[in-house]
Amino acid sequence: MPHPLDSFFAPASIALIGASRDHEKIPGRLLSMLRKNEYPGHIYPVNPNYSDIDGIACYKSVAEIGAPIDLAVIIIPARAVLSALEQCAAAGVKNAVIISSGFAEEGGDSAAMQDAIAGLAKRTGMRISGPNAEGFFSQMQRVAATFSPAVDVKPGVVPLVATKRRIGIVAQSGGIGFAYYHRAKALGVAVSYVVSAGNESDLGAGEFLDYMVQDASTDVILLFIEGIRDVEKFLAAARRAAELKKPIIVTKVGRSGAGERAAASHTASMAGWSAAYDAVFAKYGFIVSNDLDEALTVAAVLASNPLPKGDRVAVVTVSGGAGIWGADAVALRGLQVPELSEPIQAGIKALMPSYGSARNPIDVTAQGVTSGGLQKSVDLLTASDDVDAILVVLSLSSEVRMPFKEAELKPVLSAQRMPVVFYSYTVPSDFARRELAKSGVVVLSGLTHVGVALRQLVDYARFELPRPAHDTRLPPRDLSTHLKSPALSEADSKALLRAAGIALPDEVLVMDKSGLDEAIARVSFPLAMKVQSPDIAHKSEVGGVRVNVTTKGEVFLAFESLLNNARKHRPDASIQGVLLAPMAKKGVEIIVGTMTDATFGPMVMVGLGGITTELFRDVVYRPAPVSAEEAGAMLSGLKAAPLLNGFRGAAKADVCALARLIADVSVLAARHAREIAEIELNPVLVHGEGQGVTIVDALVVGRK
C-alpha cells in the first residue's frame, strides 16, 4: 500500500541545496555519502558558486533544475533556509530535509524562523523534516541523505549481516539514531531505515514511526525520543504496531531533572512527565529500554528469533561459573530455569565428560565442544517440550576455532522453534561473529542485557492490546453545574461523582446544628465527621476530622469543635458545614485517581493507599479511559498486588469491584477532559470478594 512518505524515503531524485566541493565539511560530505552508497536516482547539486562538483552538473537554484524533485536536502545557513524552501515549493519539490541548525533550539528570532517553516509546510503541502536534523538513511533504496559518518562505506569491508529480519530506527537525535545504526552494523543486525527527526517543524517522530510500522521491510522498530509532538499520529502508529504485533523498543530520555532541562534546549521539545510516557508505552506493549546496548540486544534477539511460547529457559554452557551466572541472569528476572526431564538429561549426559552437568544450567564443559555435546544439547532442547528458549553461554574469542558447524547449527536454528540466544563471556572475535552469522546468529556480549531481552520477549509474546473501554456503564451526564469553580470540597466532589453514576456511601452535609438529629437518623453509628470547605484541601491539618464517633452527645460536641478549629486555622476559608459519614467496614486501602498530562491528556492511576504509596512509589498509570479488564492488568502491575489477592492467609479482596471503579473513574475523566483536571479517591477501601469497595474520601479538581 502506498504511503505519503514513500517519496521521502525512496526519492527518485534529490536536490542537494548547499552542495560543496569540500569533502571535509558537512555540505561536501552529504554529496559523497550519497554517491558512495550508490544512490540509484538523480542527484542535483545546487550552489551558485560552482558549475559542477565531482563531475556532476551543479545548479544555481532549484528552479534551474527543470526536472521533478522528490527530495531536497538543505544544508545552508539558517537565515537562508526559508527562501530556499519557498523556491523548492515553487519548483514542486515534494519533500525537504533541513540539516541546518540554529532554529527553535536557540529561541528568539530563530524560533520564529522555524514557525515560518512549519507554516510553509502547511500552506504548500511540501513535507519538511528538521531543521537541526541529521537526515536519514535508507538501506533498502540506498539513500544516504545524511552526513553521519556511520553510513560511510569503507572499501574492502564486507558487511556483517546475521539477520534476515530488519530493524527500523526512528530517533529525534541524529547522534543516537546513527549510533544505533553503527552498533547494529557491528552486531550484524540488518537495518531498513534510520531517520533523525530533529526539531520536527513538520514531520515528527510519530509520523516516521507510522512509516516504519506499515513498512513491509521493517520487522522491529527502535525508537528514541525526547518528547512527542505529533501525538495523534504517534498514538495511531502505536496502536497499529500493537495490532500487527510489530515490536517497538523505545527509549525515552529527559527522565531526570537535568535531562529534562537539556531536552527543552536541545530539540526544543518538552520532555514532559515520564510516567505518562511509560503509561502509554505499557498500553501499547512497547518494550521500554533506557540503555543503548540493552535496546539493541532486545532488537537483535527479536530480529533473529521467534517469540517464545512460555518462560522456561535452558542455559547451556561450556564453563560452570559462566553457566551459573547465565542461570542467575534469567532466573533473577523471573524466568524459569527448570531441571530437565530424565530423557533429555540422559541424552545430553551421553555426550559430555563425567564432571559435566545435564541438569539446567547444562555444563557440557570445554570438552563438550569437541565431543559434540554442545551442538547435541541445543538439538535435543529445541526439539523438546522442556523449555521455551535456550541461552548458550560460551567463549567466542577465538579467531580460528568455532564451537559450532554451520551445517549442523543452521538447520536447527532455521526451524525457528524457539529463541536460541548466544552470549560470549569473552570479547567475541570478528571471525566468530561472521561464522555464526551464516547460521543467522547474532553474538551478544552483555549478559544482563541478554537476561532482560529474554524477559522482554516473554512479556511481549504474552502482551495483548487491551480492548477499548466500554463507557456504557456510566450514563452520559451534564456535570457543568458541579464545576462552576475549579476548587471543590469533598462533599461537592462526592456530589459530582454521584451525579456521574459512581456509587458512594450515603452521607449528609450538615450546615447548622439543627440538622444534626436528622443526619444522625440517616447515617448510623459509628460515624465520621469532616469539616467541608472548597478552600481546605487537608482537613486533618486544621483539626477538621473526627472518626469513630459513637454517641449523639459526641456528635454535637464534635460539630462545634470542628467548625471552630477550621475557623481558627483558616479564618478566610468559606466553610460549608460538616459532613457526616458512616465509618466504612475494613478493607485494603487503595488510592485511585486521574490527572491530565500535557502531552497525552487524561491519565488514570491506582496505587496502594497510605504512606507506603509515596515511600515505595508503587503506582500504576494508564491513559484514560481503561476497561475493567485493563484496570485489572493495572492492579496486577502493583508490587502490592498480593495484598489484594489473599496475602498471608487474608481474605481475597474484591478486585473486580475495584477494577470496575477504576474503569468508571477513567471514563469519567476522559469524557469530561475539558472540565475535569483531576480526581482523587483516597482512600478507597476494598472489601472481601463480592463485598465491593467504599470510597472514603474524594476530591475533584476542575480545569481552570
Added chain:
Amino acid sequence: MPHPLDSFFAPASIALIGASRDHEKIPGRLLSMLRKNEYPGHIYPVNPNYSDIDGIACYKSVAEIGAPIDLAVIIIPARAVLSALEQCAAAGVKNAVIISSGFAEEGGDSAAMQDAIAGLAKRTGMRISGPNAEGFFSQMQRVAATFSPAVDVKPGVVPLVATKRRIGIVAQSGGIGFAYYHRAKALGVAVSYVVSAGNESDLGAGEFLDYMVQDASTDVILLFIEGIRDVEKFLAAARRAAELKKPIIVTKVGRSGAGERAAASHTASMAGWSAAYDAVFAKYGFIVSNDLDEALTVAAVLASNPLPKGDRVAVVTVSGGAGIWGADAVALRGLQVPELSEPIQAGIKALMPSYGSARNPIDVTAQGVTSGGLQKSVDLLTASDDVDAILVVLSLSSEVRMPFKEAELKPVLSAQRMPVVFYSYTVPSDFARRELAKSGVVVLSGLTHVGVALRQLVDYARFELPRPAHDTRLPPRDLSTHLKSPALSEADSKALLRAAGIALPDEVLVMDKSGLDEAIARVSFPLAMKVQSPDIAHKSEVGGVRVNVTTKGEVFLAFESLLNNARKHRPDASIQGVLLAPMAKKGVEIIVGTMTDATFGPMVMVGLGGITTELFRDVVYRPAPVSAEEAGAMLSGLKAAPLLNGFRGAAKADVCALARLIADVSVLAARHAREIAEIELNPVLVHGEGQGVTIVDALVVGRK
C-alpha cells in the same frame, strides 16, 4: 613484605607434570603458553614418554629433576594426581596447581580423592590450588600457568594499555576469571594477576584475595565467587582492603535457585544465602556488581581516575540527545547534575556555536570538537569547584580523527583532580582507544554501566569501615538455664532477653485464674493477653491473642477462652498459661532479628514491620555484632527510612534507641552464637524522639 604465596605467584622454577608435545591439547598448550609469555624462570616438563619437548629436556618424574621447584603445574588424569603430589612433596616442591578435573564436583569416590589432596596439603605444608582450576597468570612475572587462550600472545599485536594502575582478578571460575582478563585487555586496563581457584582443596579465594590486597602492584581487585570456603581468611582480607582503601569489586553468583543448584555441582561449593554475602560485602565496602561489563567498567574507572570528592557530575557532549541520556544515566542513580555557575558557563559558551548549551549537560555540538570547545570545557570544569566528576559523551568511531589532542588532554587528566570518564555512543574504534590511551583514558561504551560506576565511586569514596561493636553495654551473662530446649515461648524468650540485659515492658505470665487479680494490679489497662506455649509459634492462628482488654471482667472471660482455643486447636501443645502485657503506646512498627548463616555465622537484620516487609523486601542485614553507629547506617539503608525521620510531617522516631537495641541484640546473638540460632523481635514499636522503643513480641530459637 614477603607473603607465603610469593613463591606461588612468582616461582623461580616450574615443573609441568603431564607436559605434552601436542600443542592442540591442553597439556601441550600449557608449555607453549609459558614460553610464549617469556616466563623467565626454569621450566621442567615431566612426562615418562618423552626425553625432550620442543627442545627442552623432559623428566620421567619430579624426583629426577634434582633442582628446587617452586611450582608444579599438574595436568594428568584425576586418578594419577594424588601420587604425583606425593612425589612433589617428597621432592620439596613448594606449591602445586592442579588443572585436572574429576574430583569433588563429581561426588562419590572422586570427592574422596579431593579430601586426600587436602589432607596431603595439611600434612606436608605444600600449598595446592585446584583441582578443577584453570591456573593463574602473572603479568608482573610473566607466569602463564594456565591453558586459557586469553593469555595467548599474538605476534605483531601491540597490547593496548591505558591505565598505570593495575587490577588483580580472583575468580573461582577460570572461564570467568580469564574472561575478565580478556575484556580488560580489550579496554586497555592493566592487569597484575588473574587466578582461578577451582575446587579449592587447599588454597581458596579468600587466601588469593589476601594476596592481592597486600600486593603493591595491584590497585583494584575484581572478585568472582560462587561461595567462600576459607571464610576467616576472606574476612581478614576484606577488612585489610577496607583499611588500606583498596577497592574490591565483587560478583557473587548462585543467587537464583537454578544458579545455586548449579554452583553445588560445579565447583562443589554451596552458593549459600546471598543476603548474608551482601551483608558482608556491605560491611567491608565492597562494590557489588552482577554484570561482567559493569564490573569491568567500575574497575576501569577506578584504575584510571582519582576518587570523587562529592556527587556533582558535569556531562559534556557533542550530541544533544546523547547528552540528555548521559544526564539521565547519572541523575537517575541519585547523583547531581547541577547547572553550572555563570563564569564557567560564560567561559564555555565562548567556544561553541550559538545553538550549543553551556548549562549542564554541556552540549558543545559537533562544531565544538574542531573549535576546541570540547577540550576547553573539560579544562574549565576540572579546574572549577562546580563539579566533582566529568562524564564526556561523544562518538569515538572514527579510525582517523580524534576529538582530543594528547598534548592538551594528557596534562589535564594527569593532574587527577577529579574523575573524567569517556563514553562513546558509537562503537569505539581501535584507533580512538589507542590514541586516548596515551592520555590514560579508557574508552567506555555502556552508558548505564558508566552511570553505575560513577555512583559506585561516590559511594566508595564516602565509605568508612564501621568501628568494631562495643559489647560493654550488655553485661556477660550465663543464659544456659533459658536454653534447655531450642523451642521457647514468647514468655521464655522475653525472660532470656531480660536476663541478657535487654529492656522489656513489665509483663506477667498467669498459669491459673487465681493469679489474674495480682497480674492486673501489676499490668495496667488497657492490656493484651496472649496464650503461651513453646509449641505454638503463631498465637493468633489458634485464637490465642486478645488486645485492648479494658476491664477485669473481660480479662477473666478472655483467660478461659484463650486457653480453650489453644487446647482445641493444638491438643498436643504444652501450654504454660496466658501472658498479660500492657498495650504499648503508638510507634513505627519495626522488625529486628538475628539468624545464623551457614557461611558467616550470626547475622542481624532490621526491616519495616508488618506485611510490607515481606511485600517490598525492605530489610537490611549485617554480620553480627554491629555497633549502634553501624546499626544507624543499617537503618538509613531501608527504603522505609523516611518513616523514622518524620515522614510527611509525622514526629521523628527515636532512631537512637532503635539503633542501640539492634546493636544489643546483635551482640547477644554473636556472643551466644553456639546457643542461640535466631532472635525475632516483631514488632518493635519505635516511639517519638527520646521516648524509646517497646518490644511487643519476641521469639528466641536455640541451636539444636
